[in-house]
Amino acid sequence: MNGTKIIIARVHLNTLKNKSCSCLENKDFKRSLLANPFFICAGILAGGFCGVGFSCDLFIPGIFIALSALILYFFHRAVAVFLLSVAIGLSYPQIRKNLPYNHIKNIIKRHQIVSGDAVGIICSPIEKKDKFSTFEFAPEKFKNIEVEGKILVRSKFSEASPGDKIKLVLEIKKFEKTSNPHSFRYEEFLAAKGIYAQGEAVSPEIILNSPKISLIKIYAIIADKTDLLLRKRFGRHYPFVKAVLLGDKSNLGDLKDSLTSAGLSHIIAVSGLHTAVISMILLAVFTSIFRNKNFARVILMIFLGFYVWLCGFSPSVMRASIMISVFMITQMLHRRQNHNQVLIYGAVIIFFYNPFQIINIGFLLSFTATATLINVKFPFKKNRFEKYFLALIFFRILNIIYFSAILTLALAPFTMYFFHQISFNGIIANILAIPLIGLILPAAVTVILSPEFLLQYFTLSFDLLMKILLNWVDLVNLLPGYFTNMPFSATQFYLSISSVLLIIVMQNFPKKRKFGYLFFSLLLLAVFIFKPVFSDKLELIFFDCGLGDLIYIKTPDNHHIMIDAGPPGRKVSGFARSALPWFRHHGIKKLDWVFITHAHNDHYGGIKDLLKYADADKIAVTDEFTTRKVWKIIKPEIKRDKAEIVKITDTLSVNYGDVRLKILHPDKEYYHENINNMSIVVKLDYKDFSAVFTGDLEKDGEEYLIKKYPEFLQADILKAGHHGSKTSSSENFVRLADPEYVVVCASEKNKFGFPHKRTLDTYEHINADLMITGKDGAVIFSTDGKSLTLETWKTKRFIEDFDI
DSSP states (O other): OHHHHHHHHHHHHHHHHHHHHHHHHOHHHHHHHHHHHHHHHHHHHHHHHHSHHHHSTTHHHHHHHHHHHHHHHHSOHHHHHHHHHHHHHHHHHHHHHSOOTTBHHHHHHHHSEEEEEEEEEEOSOOEEETTEEEEEEEEEEETTEEOBSEEEEEESSOOOOTTOEEEEEEEEEOOOOOOSTTOOOHHHHHHTTTEEEEEEEOSOOEEEEOOSSOHHHHHHHHHHHHHHHHHHHHGGGHHHHHHHHHOOOTTOTHHHHHHHHTTOGGGGSOOHHHHHHHHHHHHHHHHHHHOOHHHHHHHHHHHHHHHHHHTTSOHHHHHHHHHHHHHHHHHHHTOOOOHHHHHHHHHHHHHHHOGGGGGOHHHHHHHHHHHHHHHOOOSSOGGGTTTSHHHHHHHHHHHHHHHHHHHHHHHHHHHHHHSSEEESHHHHHHHHHHHHHHHHHHHHHHHHHSOHHHHHHHHHHHHHHHHHHHHHHHHHTTSSOEEESOOOOHHHHHHHHHHHHHHHHHTTOGGGHHHHHHHHHHHHHHHHHTOOOOOSSEEEEEOOOSSSOOEEEEOTTOOEEEEOOOOSSSSTTSHHHHTHHHHHHHTOOEEEEEEOOSSOHHHHTTHHHHHHHSEEEEEEEETTGGGSTTHHHHHHHHHHTTOEEEEEOSOEEEEETTEEEEEEESOTTOOOSSGGGGOOEEEEEETTEEEEEOTTOOHHHHHHHHHHOGGGOOOSEEEOGGGGOTTSOOHHHHHHHOOSEEEEOOOSSOTTOSSOHHHHHHHHHTTOEEEEHHHHOOEEEEEOSSOEEEEETTTOOEEEESOO
8 A cells, every 4th residue: 555655646746847847848847937036137227217216216117027927827927927026126226216214315305415434445447637536435434424336536646456444524415416408417327336425535544454454455456457558558449449358448649439320339349259259369378288178168158257357347348248258168078059148147157246237338339239130140151152162152241241230230220329420431331340440459469468578579460460450440430331420219219129029039030020020110110100209499509618608599490500619628517518418419411600708718718519419501701800819720620611700700690480589789889998898799589589698798798788779688598707706797787688587698607706606696686597517517498489498407497487
């Protein structure tokens, strides 16, 4: 009897075992295991871009979970798993947002600016610039209270080293919000790295403990030694080599723009190509040294981990290194490789390391490109071309052209939405650039590893390859395939991404490709239908460009006018950082008029960058401006742009339908030795709406306008003269203008103390609503001529005025 029971039990166990094995071997089961982390990542991506996970608590994820439970019970488990996975992804950013009470972000949220003693560890290399040291600081205690989080510290006293535990007096505050529409969100970039506050060292650091060996010390030493080695061995090519080997593009300068327009920006982004080439070289070296292939593979995987660390955990380097490591493991275990599985495993590992990497543009570009290369097949077979050498070369070229075109189209939604540009030049450029990079990378590694007595010969070879590449880049840039300032809406972006994903997925389902291509065609058609639509209202934007004027006007019939170009340079306050992102987002490529009010560089300084990115039909300056030395520098830039130069010698009117721009000042009877008083003054009228722009006009110029043109001075919006200086905005002028809204173009902190208290008091007396660009960010007005809306970008003020 007992024997019978044992036999029955064994049969039952074998049945269960067989069922479990068949379940594990079932393709659908494997796909669901693989799909879950993928959909979790998709949820985080949706939460990041749509703002769902960051702003709506857990309400929407809760709905997903409730629906999942219902579907799980009544309908289909696979759909429930999908919804649950997306719900987890949507919830994750909100969970990450709910930081502890003693987190540094919550402390500055409660107190804005806080000063006190801080004890903690320097957790990054120290960057020294302009007598200041900048480093990441992980405080353990602040004002004798245990805290969490990281602070970006700037100090002029620093004598400490990375890894040191220090004590110092810190003044900490939150990062400034983005001042201008569509500009780079620096605070979000740092938050993704766990840095939530900035600190200024008020006292010298006291070193409490300086460990001889620590991870960050080792990193800093290796980074410094590597940097010195690259500088010494590559000379003028140092910036390029550092970019292609370590992903640091900070020193590339104009070469970065040249590579972008040539469609070759991918060669300076450390990716699969770079990592694979370096891995093949090192694997060959390790195999020759250790003889045992598996041991060489293990050493290579350890090196790849170190390489990822050295590259600052870049998503593309992490993805490539993870994929190569998984391939190494499968080769060691003699298992079959599935490229899509490996790619998703890479995404999941990056997700667990830092979920917010998933909304990083580098992650999106890297994974989309890799998924495309894995799933899209070349339509021609190699064996047809193998008989003849020239035919084989043609096959290789055709292969590069085909995949370059496919990748350009697959990545187009990202490049157009995030950067508002696309380059088809890369389809041709890659024919030579990819083989060259395949030679340049091993040549660079050889130069690094070569002994001194052979260095000269390897350097000559490397220089020759670089010369060919740079000449090729210049040649390709003559092609007309680079398009910038392309408007691309969020709707177009999501539709484009859906079409790209559909095509990639359909490659694995041959029988359903017809339906896939049909849906792809419909999605692609929708992309062109949902193109950005310009407002039919008059729009007026005062950009925050620091201490300077940078004003944009769009008429209802889409004529574009600029008043001044802001200060020079590519710093945060320059045109390239303040207004250009908005220009690119809206596809502004042509300006009808540019008025440069007078010859001070906080008004004309950005003209070079402005003309680089947009063509101007007419540029207006005073005849006095053309007598200045600086005109000899500016004039060639204007001539190069083929813009018509209009000298303002008297009053002038420009009309676009119901919109009228009248130049009130300076007229032919006025001259003043003070440049500010020679500023162009523009009056804008549109139906019942009016605005006056005064440049840097001071009291003498204002008095002249009061006497000569009093009937033209009343305005709904007044741009305060000379950045709110006490030498302008006289009481008589302000009273006559009687504005409802006043905009002061000045940085929040400046050496002149603009705007002055006397000026602020003057506007307070007439109850004008006053905005300061440095404090409020860009100020955006929109009007139909009867009513208007006002929005400030940084302080998020919103006003609707139905009676102007």
